[in-house]
Amino acid sequence: MSWFLRLKLMVLFCFKEVKGLVFSKTVPKDRFANTDILTPWIVYMPLELCAILVVTPVSFAPQDCHNASVTKSISSNFLLTTCRVCAIPATEYHLGLLKAKLAKYRAQLLEPSKSSAAKGEGFDVMKSGDARVALIGFPSVGKSTFLSLMTSTASEAASYEFTTLTCIPGVIEYKGANIQLLDLPGIIEGAAQGKGRGRQVIAVARTADVVIMMLDATKGEVQRALLEKELESVGIRLNKSKPNIYFKPKKGGGISFNSTVTLTQCSEKLVQLILHEYKIFNAEVLFREDCSPDEFIDVIVGNRVYMPCLYVYNKIDQISMEEVDRLARRPHSVVISCGMKLNLDYLLEKLWEYLALTCIYTKKRGQRPDFTDAIILRKGASVEHVCHRIHRSLASQFKYALVWGTSTKYSPQRVGLTHMMEHEDVIQIVKK
Numbered sequence: 001m002s003w004f005l006r007l008k009l010m011v012l013f014c015f016k017e018v019k020g021l022v023f024s025k026t027v028p029k030d031r032f033a034n035t036d037i038l039t040p041w042i043v044y045m046p047l048e049l050c051a052i053l054v055v056t057p058v059s060f061a062p063q064d065c066h067n068a069s070v071t072k073s074i075s076s077n078f079l080l081t082t083c084r085v086c087a088i089p090a091t092e093y094h095l096g097l098l099k100a101k102l103a104k105y106r107a108q109l110l111e112p113s114k115s116s117a118a119k120g121e122g123f124d125v126m127k128s129g130d131a132r133v134a135l136i137g138f139p140s141v142g143k144s145t146f147l148s149l150m151t152s153t154a155s156e157a158a159s160y161e162f163t164t165l166t167c168i169p170g171v172i173e174y175k176g177a178n179i180q181l182l183d184l185p186g187i188i189e190g191a192a193q194g195k196g197r198g199r200q201v202i203a204v205a206r207t208a209d210v211v212i213m214m215l216d217a218t219k220g221e222v223q224r225a226l227l228e229k230e231l232e233s234v235g236i237r238l239n240k241s242k243p244n245i246y247f248k249p250k251k252g253g254g255i256s257f258n259s260t261v262t263l264t265q266c267s268e269k270l271v272q273l274i275l276h277e278y279k280i281f282n283a284e285v286l287f288r289e290d291c292s293p294d295e296f297i298d299v300i301v302g303n304r305v306y307m308p309c310l311y312v313y314n315k316i317d318q319i320s321m322e323e324v325d326r327l328a329r330r331p332h333s334v335v336i337s338c339g340m341k342l343n344l345d346y347l348l349e350k351l352w353e354y355l356a357l358t359c360i361y362t363k364k365r366g367q368r369p370d371f372t373d374a375i376i377l378r379k380g381a382s383v384e385h386v387c388h389r390i391h392r393s394l395a396s397q398f399k400y401a402l403v404w405g406t407s408t409k410y411s412p413q414r415v416g417l418t419h420m421m422e423h424e425d426v427i428q429i430v431k432k
Helices: 003-013 047-051 058-064 090-110 143-150 195-205 220-233 268-277 293-301 321-328 344-355 383-390
Strands: 021-023 055-057 069-075 078-082 131-137 168-174 177-183 210-216 236-238 245-249 255-259 283-287 305-307 309-314 333-335 357-362 370-378 398-404 413-415 425-431
Touching: 090 268, 090 293, 131 143, 131 195, 131 220, 131 344, 143 168, 143 177, 143 344, 168 344, 177 344, 177 370, 195 220, 210 220, 210 236, 210 344, 220 236, 220 309, 245 293, 255 268, 268 283, 268 293, 309 344, 321 333, 333 344, 370 383, 383 398, 383 425
Parallel strands: 021 078, 131 177, 131 210, 210 309, 236 305, 255 283, 309 333, 357 425
Antiparallel strands: 021 055, 069 078, 168 177, 245 283, 357 370, 398 413, 398 425
């Protein structure tokens, strides 16, 4: 067994004193002929067995799984257990508990120190426009050049790293909407721990509606993995929806668990273990979809941000056409070249799609619609939202509205406050 695998086992065991070991797979006893324990922390076994066995402390298996039965005993230190009731092996309960501990300890490490030192100067800017888009990427990938091309703001661009040292805002005018674009300083590996002012950059990114991850097409795979890891560690979930789990702490009554679907990744006992790790002993939990332990931990913590992300591969003029085609076919990806101004129009169309904005035009009685000044709303907005955007008292004086556009069966159609508007609809509001 290599020293690397022994080190992984030592890290796995460091959370709890080990009195024995449990393997979640039942295998023939003769496979363990050379198995022996040198110390309480290092396990010697054939290397091929490491791929099929997962090790957990013995104290978790029998009582934490539904009547898990010990099927074979190899020695006083080795047991083979399986659960005949649920599909989740006994090891998964321990791994779920370790994930909860790691999430809690990571949150404590990322909390700013409470010392009396002077606070550092942040570089967040006031939110303006109809939507906010944050540019995130490593240094020298073309963020400042992209901002200068898409907006009227001139951001300094040079061939050396960290040209941008603060947040530079710009405005993209597209389809009647003003989209605020933020050019953030380049972040490096370890940004979540504060390296290179990474915490300030990520704090600004959490306030955005969409994140544009600018990547160098010549090394995009490595950069993408590192940036996703940094954002994941601070609670930013990219291109993911919020888990459909109802969770409500209570003052008494214990833990009430229920699910409307068949669960293959979590069970009632695992949910109780995770809640107990967060010192929660009374709560109501309802799973409406099959979620993983990580997603359930996100629901418990409650400070996760779910936002769409667009992966933009710049400098495609430096790679082959086959590589450009491969990158363009990846999900949530767009390939561009700021130097040669290639594919920028398509990027704007995708950005508008990810922002999910809707243009609504107004019309006065007896006059033509005003197509010069649109009302920008989120997709799924109703007539009531339009009234609140025009004036806060208009909804109380509302009688009916006439709507022209794709949201109606015929034009004009008389509608009420609950009618859902669609892109480029025209509305005329009649008051009482």
